[in-house]
Amino acid sequence: MTRTEFWQGNTACAEGALAAGCRFFGGYPITPSTEIAEHMAVKLPKKNGVFIQMEDEIASIASVIGASWTGARAMTATSGPGFSLMMENIGFAAMTETPCVIVNIQRGGPSTGQPTLGAQGDMMQCRFGSHGDYAVIALCPASVQEMYELTARAFNLADKYRVPVFLMADEVVGHMREKIIIPDSVEQVPRKALVKGTLPFKPDSDLVPGFPQFGKGYGVHVTGLTHDERGYPCATNPKLHETLVMRLVDKIESARHEIADYDIINPGAEQVFIAYGAPVRTVQQVMHDHPGDNIGFLRLRTVWPFPEYAPGEFKNARRFLVPEMNLGQIAREIERHVRVPVISLPKLGGELHTPSELLAALEAYR
Amino acid sequence: MSYEEWYRQDRLPHIYCAGCGNGTIINCTLAALEQMAWKKEDTVFVSGIGCSSRAPGYIVTDSLHTTHGRAIAFATGVKLANPDLHVVVITGDGDLAAIGGNHFIHACRRNIDLTVVCMNNQIYGMTGGQGSPTTPLGCLSTTTPYGCVETPFDLCDLAIAAGANYVSRWTSYHVKELEKAVLAGLQTPGFSFIEALVQCPTAFGRRNKFKQVADQVEYLRSHSMLKAKRDRLLEQGEHIPGDMFVVGELERRNRPALGVKR
């Protein structure tokens, strides 16, 4: 039996994590994500899980990575300034192929910026924020329902691909309360264990090595240094470094179709919106108020790896309109993949695009 | 069984310089571990960045070689997520007290059940000899070319003030005492901190008038003062020379601890 609730997005995120089997949360209070930590502090001890408030966000993500090596599904939640602090250890998680879920309830930046207002300014930071080349997965919810569902999916993706997975939400979706239908259960795809006797960082055909959980007798050495398939540091071997980094990227990029999650609405349209997160709601309102098939919509739930083939499904597209609560971070990514003009519709200041603003843009470019 | 069985033989030889004291500290740590009769698969080593932090790579257990300064934060996650694991952190003075200072004091405050062994060589060895938070006043390093003008941290005082259950200091000269101290640390629930002063002939000794490795080890011996003697001198109001440092068991108590095996 499903049940109905009237929940805040942040509550739904925490509940989605719990339903997915998350049993470790390490975090530090920061607006507008704090409700997630507070909810986990209440619920995790009752589920034999661990909640710990660490001394800062650097320690938070470190504790999450440590917990993950014991086999626990582990997460943290933060916002702009805390997200910036996590960057070095996010690179460590990518390099060591540590499954973990990082929730970013985006607020206005740079710096302390607008703690209580929404933004989408960290979309590029989540993809490229740590030093060096690597790949990650980022999901963007646009409703309280999706805060639940995409958080749960994030754990499955993290375990399957052994990669940090980001729930790149925003203050609008994190703080709004709305109707949510809670499913009976959530699918849990278990982490693939390393076959004993196999080298711990030797990938299978999916480019992902089995997981040598701590405490199970693998005797694995895990290092952020460039390492060989034994896990041993080989930081001065150019070929080995290239092979490792290429695999870290390829294991995600080559699974682009499997990780992709998007809707195509009105594929024959000439004017096509592309949106993710809170601005999705405004596009949906505009389409609802102006029915017909002349406005197209590519609605993304997965932003990284970017489903670069998806805009091409709009065969008649003459232009793509991209409302974002940033200065066009994903619009720039879309430009790399299409041959028609991409119109960035940035909005800063913390408020969501209004339907009339998007209508005006449609008119201006018609 | 011998502590040598804890070494990851296919990783040897190690990267440490000739005359480095780190190997001595690893030996003492593993010898103490051997006496705990813990299974290797139940033991996890965690480290950060620096010469000291390469140690877990030479040990056969599961090990996590993490980012600079953050070893204790990673170890906190390992220990809390699975309290059945015995978690030992190997760190150095720069890793622990500079970039990782905040994690150090908070782990002491939480009194989380970790054993932290700090190889204090009073210098950044791996990056070529820069001053650290424990470089003594007046000592030369590449970033204190006219002598260190900053007062160093007393890491043990810091650990005691912040709440650690067990705190000891020894040196690479005092191998038997150090082994016993690590053993006591492993046995004590809560946060155990063992500081081991070590010689670093390459980055510290040769810049600071220790021509031979043995000269620096001799300095560590002759400038260490047992806690009992220090206490007696203090009681008698006697002067304690400023270049002497106290060694011995400096704290053992039973504050409420976090993450102790259920």
Add this chain to the structure above:
Amino acid sequence: MRHEVRFSGFGGQGIILSAVILGRAAVMHDNKFAVQTQVYGPEARGGASMSALIIDDTPILYPKVADPGIYVIMSQEGFEKYGAHARTDAVMLVDSTLVYSRPDCRYIEIPATREAKETLGRDIVANIVMLGALVASTHIVSEAALEKAILDSVPKGTEALNLKAMKKGIELAAGSTQP
């Protein structure tokens, strides 16, 4: 039919809780859709607090309230910041104990804080008085749904007091003068 409601008062009056209770009533007990949002400032107490609620029979797409048709205003500062520019066809419930200005739109005076303090003995339930009055005068949710949502939301041991407050609000709305 989409209804947009804006609540404003000072921090500590339960402005946000009011919107949450009304949203719960719509979603959990009237089988409707609702979205609740709010404005956060750095103050935990005091200041002008604002919360908004959309109720609809169909899923709500654009989640923000820009120009609401219904207002519940419980402080003078809240009126000035969030109520003074109400459109003329809106309806506003004002807590006449604390708000001395009146809008250009239709308004209903509810002496909620005075009644809460003097009749019910606790001024903390003034927001529930306002909710009772709101539902009685707009029927935006059913009275039964509001009652259940209040019981879901208030601290244990205060149920009877809060239900009395709701009933008081309904009674005040029935007897109020509506210019």
